[in-house]
Amino acid sequence: MSEELGILELIIGASGTVQVVMLILLLASVSSWYLIVQRVMLYRRMTEELGGFEAHFWSGVDLAQIYREGNEALADGATPIGVESIFRAGFKEFSRLSQQSDIEADAVLEGARRAMRVATLRESDRLESNLPFLASVGSTSPYIGLFGTVWGIMHSFRGLANATQATLATVAPGISEALIATAMGLFAAIPAVLAYNRFAARSDSLINHYDTFVDEFSGILQRQTYAQRARRNAG
Template sequence: MEAELAAHGSADLSLFALFWAADWVVKAVMLGLLAASIWTWAIIIEKSVMYGRAQRAMNKFEKNFWSGQSLEDLYQRLSDEDPRGMGAVFVAAMKEWKRSHEQGASSYIGVQQRLDKVLDITIGRESDVLESRLGFLATVGSAAPFVGLFGTVWGIMNSFQSIAASKSTNLAVVAPGIAEALFATAIGLLAAIPAVIAYNKLSSDANKLIGRLEGFADEFSSILTRQLESREQQ
């Protein structure tokens, strides 16, 4: 008996050993959570870079837009590119405004309604790009602890079965199984905590960028509306 306890006491409890010794269900849980954690960090890095780039692009566009240069020149330059953010909103609105005048639209209200519709659609499209994959972070943040808990419960059930089979309640007999089970919960938290923090931060950043798009759309719509009013009065 002493030899058996010594063997259990000297069991390898390293993380790698715990994974390989775990039940196949617990292994599946661990692998799934590890994959979710890796994908979570990939999204965090990708979104952080994207939002930083979008912020700089908006600052640059606003500087050019309010610099006093011709809107026609700015439109021609951006039309040759694939603009995102404010550039996309500006190009879409200018395109609709020019199309309405080329077709000789006579209704001021009709042109304004079409402009508002185009702006809403473009902002919605840009918002979808900014907010894409954030839902995955929310899902991981809310579900990962419970998935890890499932792995823990399953592992502890196996440990109790081991107790019954060995007819021994010595902690050295069941410690490896319990350690394997708790390892699943640890991985679940490892995936969930960064996902929750990143989701809150990135959602806030996305909302700020979308708010800037909506603010610019309102300002530009007012500029075009004043031009339409002045043309009608002439």
């Protein structure tokens, strides 16, 4: 028996259960990393979008103009995301309701707010989707790895019971191979936990921004509604 034990030999030589555990952990690690990279890209894009749209929104452009630009982008095949989709939902509802003169001003505003709330919820769903998976990987994969390790150590000690001469060399490879499972569990768990915390914080802050935007935008709509009503009453 050679003492030149590479990780690969240890993994290949591991017992079936431990190998299954390792496979599960590898899949968990791969999928959590996939999600991490994807989420990072998504949050970056959302933040850029938020900054860009807010700058555009507060630059004094006519709201209908922004809405029309959004229509053009929609025609090109792009789907509105983030704060723009909230704006579009609110503005669409507002203009539809305010065209009907028999609806109260408060009801128009209430309708627009509801539409924006729905859009905000949809956006926060999008931001928070898959985060539970990261949380699960982060919290369970150390246990899965530990299970593999305990199993592997049990296995190698059972082998020791049958051996007449108990040396360290009899159990050492088994324990070493079993510990790989724990290492893999931690390898999967640590990035997942870090990413989960980071992403949760980021999506919270984005959703806060959206809520703020909804309030500010309702303020603008309210002003507009009452100005419209006053004009209509006067005229």
